[in-house]
Amino acid sequence: MAADGANQGLERAASVLDAITRCGPSRVADIVTETGLGQSTVSRLLTSLEMLDYVVRDPESGTYRLGLIFLAMAGAALNEQSVFRHARQPGQHLAASLGLGVNVAIRRGGELYYLSNFEGALAPKSFTLMGHRSPLHSTALGKCLLAELSGDERRALLPDLEPFTVHTIVDHERLDEAVASVHRSGYSTEREELALGRSCVAAPIRNSEGDIVAAISISGPLSALDLTTRESEIAQRAIEVADSISTAMGYLGPRASTQHPHRA
Incomplete structure (x- = not known):
């Protein structure tokens, strides 16, 4: 009973922090x-959480925010991620050279998690996406991360495709087509599917086994990314950087991963 009570207390504390x-x-x-x-x-x-420095109370507003102790935890967690270590510097350089936003994400269950994001001069943000979660079906990053799954696996993972804008893919047949294009062209796109006025191009990152373990994207306002005329150029940059990160992680190309065929 004591153990059950302790577990319940941990779950409740976790829900408060979440x-x-x-x-x-x-x-x-x-x-x-x-x-x-x-x-x-x-x-x-x-x-209790305030006594442990997990939360801090603002005496004027009476609101609670996360304590700085989570910075150390987040740093330790990120540094243990091989993808983050290999993608950080290439991502920074890419954002600086294009002036656009660059994001790196992995999949956990039915969501994507941002490991890092870098802002160029044309795509500034007043916040960091690092640690945030986003849906898979409505993002270019997510489509790349879904490309390792079969159609049946995608339907089991995401039975309902939630609409976020009028442009969001909400049926699996269209999602199948979008994922298939990742295998054909090596990249995915997203135009106002998660948020109006935004667009994105992403390419998959593979490990030494040839599995898609992450993705890197180039994003920004529609006017800055200008996919109507620049899609090929932006996609090529995303693919080149994704390939360089994959190589750094031990990926040697399709011939080295024939035992791990990609499933559309």
């Missing part, structure tokens, strides 16, 4: 709404 992560600085009432926990339970958990 709510603050997703929503940003939050009041007790906000966290109650997000987690479904009682107010007294949330207040008690926040007091």
